[in-house]
Amino acid sequence: MKIAVLGYGTVGRGVVTIVEGRARGVEVEKILDLPKNCTQPRMTPNYDEIVDDPSIEVVVECMGGLEPAHTFICRALRAHKSVVTSNKAVVAEFFDEFAALALENGVGLFIEASVGGGIPWIASIEKARRIDEISSFSGIMNGTTNYIIDSMAKEGLDFDIALGKAQELGYAERDPSADIDGVDVRNKTIISASVAFDVACTKDLPVTGIRTLTKRDMLMFENKGLQVKLFGRGVQRDGSYAVAVEPVAVPRESMEAAVPSNFNLVSLEGATVGPLKFYGQGAGSLPTGNAMVQDVLDAAAGRVPCYDFTRGLAYDPSLLTSNYVYRTTVGAPRDAEWYASGAWMLKHLTAVEARETFSKVLEKDPAAFMAAIAKEA
Amino acid sequence: MKIAVLGYGTVGRGVVTIVEGRARGVEVEKILDLPKNCTQPRMTPNYDEIVDDPSIEVVVECMGGLEPAHTFICRALRAHKSVVTSNKAVVAEFFDEFAALALENGVGLFIEASVGGGIPWIASIEKARRIDEISSFSGIMNGTTNYIIDSMAKEGLDFDIALGKAQELGYAERDPSADIDGVDVRNKTIISASVAFDVACTKDLPVTGIRTLTKRDMLMFENKGLQVKLFGRGVQRDGSYAVAVEPVAVPRESMEAAVPSNFNLVSLEGATVGPLKFYGQGAGSLPTGNAMVQDVLDAAAGRVPCYDFTRGLAYDPSLLTSNYVYRTTVGAPRDAEWYASGAWMLKHLTAVEARETFSKVLEKDPAAFMAAIAKEA
Numbered sequence: 001m002k003i004a005v006l007g008y009g010t011v012g013r014g015v016v017t018i019v020e021g022r023a024r025g026v027e028v029e030k031i032l033d034l035p036k037n038c039t040q041p042r043m044t045p046n047y048d049e050i051v052d053d054p055s056i057e058v059v060v061e062c063m064g065g066l067e068p069a070h071t072f073i074c075r076a077l078r079a080h081k082s083v084v085t086s087n088k089a090v091v092a093e094f095f096d097e098f099a100a101l102a103l104e105n106g107v108g109l110f111i112e113a114s115v116g117g118g119i120p121w122i123a124s125i126e127k128a129r130r131i132d133e134i135s136s137f138s139g140i141m142n143g144t145t146n147y148i149i150d151s152m153a154k155e156g157l158d159f160d161i162a163l164g165k166a167q168e169l170g171y172a173e174r175d176p177s178a179d180i181d182g183v184d185v186r187n188k189t190i191i192s193a194s195v196a197f198d199v200a201c202t203k204d205l206p207v208t209g210i211r212t213l214t215k216r217d218m219l220m221f222e223n224k225g226l227q228v229k230l231f232g233r234g235v236q237r238d239g240s241y242a243v244a245v246e247p248v249a250v251p252r253e254s255m256e257a258a259v260p261s262n263f264n265l266v267s268l269e270g271a272t273v274g275p276l277k278f279y280g281q282g283a284g285s286l287p288t289g290n291a292m293v294q295d296v297l298d299a300a301a302g303r304v305p306c307y308d309f310t311r312g313l314a315y316d317p318s319l320l321t322s323n324y325v326y327r328t329t330v331g332a333p334r335d336a337e338w339y340a341s342g343a344w345m346l347k348h349l350t351a352v353e354a355r356e357t358f359s360k361v362l363e364k365d366p367a368a369f370m371a372a373i374a375k376e377a
Numbered sequence: 378m379k380i381a382v383l384g385y386g387t388v389g390r391g392v393v394t395i396v397e398g399r400a401r402g403v404e405v406e407k408i409l410d411l412p413k414n415c416t417q418p419r420m421t422p423n424y425d426e427i428v429d430d431p432s433i434e435v436v437v438e439c440m441g442g443l444e445p446a447h448t449f450i451c452r453a454l455r456a457h458k459s460v461v462t463s464n465k466a467v468v469a470e471f472f473d474e475f476a477a478l479a480l481e482n483g484v485g486l487f488i489e490a491s492v493g494g495g496i497p498w499i500a501s502i503e504k505a506r507r508i509d510e511i512s513s514f515s516g517i518m519n520g521t522t523n524y525i526i527d528s529m530a531k532e533g534l535d536f537d538i539a540l541g542k543a544q545e546l547g548y549a550e551r552d553p554s555a556d557i558d559g560v561d562v563r564n565k566t567i568i569s570a571s572v573a574f575d576v577a578c579t580k581d582l583p584v585t586g587i588r589t590l591t592k593r594d595m596l597m598f599e600n601k602g603l604q605v606k607l608f609g610r611g612v613q614r615d616g617s618y619a620v621a622v623e624p625v626a627v628p629r630e631s632m633e634a635a636v637p638s639n640f641n642l643v644s645l646e647g648a649t650v651g652p653l654k655f656y657g658q659g660a661g662s663l664p665t666g667n668a669m670v671q672d673v674l675d676a677a678a679g680r681v682p683c684y685d686f687t688r689g690l691a692y693d694p695s696l697l698t699s700n701y702v703y704r705t706t707v708g709a710p711r712d713a714e715w716y717a718s719g720a721w722m723l724k725h726l727t728a729v730e731a732r733e734t735f736s737k738v739l740e741k742d743p744a745a746f747m748a749a750i751a752k753e754a
Contacts, residue, residue: 018649022508118650120504124497130674131399131667255656258635272395272663273495277656286649290508297507
């Protein structure tokens, strides 16, 4: 089977390396890249050469960003080619459009690599759903922020130093906003909720990152037997669902607290199977490339993943409530209880209410921090 | 699709419950049980009625034990019926015979539920192997012993009290030997190695359980920043493999140390995907039933799992070496170093050598305990 690879950066190179060394029967026919990078005969800067080539059955998109990835994916699906993508931003934004186009043209939309890198997360949700309704999912979906938090916890580093180390190691971009402000986790949460709950997930969800997390915050939670992690999560109950991205303080002895370095740990809960957790490399050339080649092999085996978001589940933020801690110099939010020195707790807020309160606090104290307290803590 | 369920105990009931409530298109045509238990028209004590019924496509074996399960599975495969089984003892003993029969008769042998209960472990190994050679696997494969160890660690219980609690909760049998002596993990390790390494795994592997683990042992390791867990593990390198079952002292901050109650956590390592870990309920009516119904759904979808053990990998115990700690009142084994009060360490032993040394120690001190020290500790 012949495939084309769009983008020849970290992930694209991983895909080509794995296909050539390990995927019998799959051939990289064309690689799309900028004109100046086209150093091999099979490389082209012209997408028409790919989309108009009837011998290419699968287009593997690893460009990232919204455009031209969005246009290229739509054109591939319309040309009856299956699409494999690792691009969480474009899937989160256009999942329903891609799913409808794939269905209409009888081809597959493969998105395993868009969440959790090499972890078979999307496949596991889909498999669990054959039997169970997924009542909730949650977890550590961003390796960069986990690396930062883990370095702060284990080596006592300041946030900026830990971020700098992550950048040196190539775990964080020069502009780290997408990671530390929760945008990356937001996209992965939207995708996970769409697959788990069979719904075109809302894009208007509460999102809070860890930009203002300090060593002192870590210590404050440590004194309570807790550790902060950045979570994406979703719940479903009685025909409604809710989703959120926020720092969560989990018990120090939990599986989530133990996740080291830049690893991911994602969980789901089904009625009969109970809780399942999946751990692995959430990013990187070979793990993400591995997930994309797994999708290519599934496409070659005739699998046609199908997403149908016409079920009409309602978005209901009241399904997702926690107790929240606010650390700020501007004093207690209204109705808050004392939690620790310079920190207050508000009980039984929805994630949306918690984020609204936090936005007000941030107006006066841009260095404030907020975290939900895990239910089991 | 019509199926028959052999055995109507904990797991068999789970399978029937899930099929009837959640598996569209699957019908439980017959249930095999003892004459006195046959209270429904579809129940029969006569296996001929099942194996001779051409309408039954899949036989779901949840009887446990070697016979008659072994004979019934062989007869089903010869009658061109796919077999789904949760019976680790019979698969560990007869895997190559079953695999050859399934191949010969063009039907599937489905064994997901035999290791890790509801965790998609066998499927994940098989998926990873499409791209990567599995260089190693390891993990907590027995919920009963994890529950005992976790209760000893968190509540400071003695071994016997923790075992009694596990029995009360239905996690441990009246005769707990299969769990606490490592026999159950041995079977799961043989099955995992067979699938991961494509080999008819040796049945002559070193096996040590946790029968002699004491509160004082827990404390000794705790003082070194370690926690004991019962591990099954296997490695593969350069055309050879090794396997072992033994207590392993892992760092307190590791994912394995964090596994609570009766949960399982199993890991594999592949060249491109890196480490993957899978966590969930390793036993129980609904989780194990879930894994079996997943297999039934795969059979209905036309999947035919195929195991071919003709690769001829060599068994080489020297691939698996660790440092070992022996706690005993009879004094230091030869060449041992002092480790802690009443405990000695032997370095760079193979698991086979370590077990031989432990057997000699046990002759003089039947209450002695042994654990490997994890490489990363």
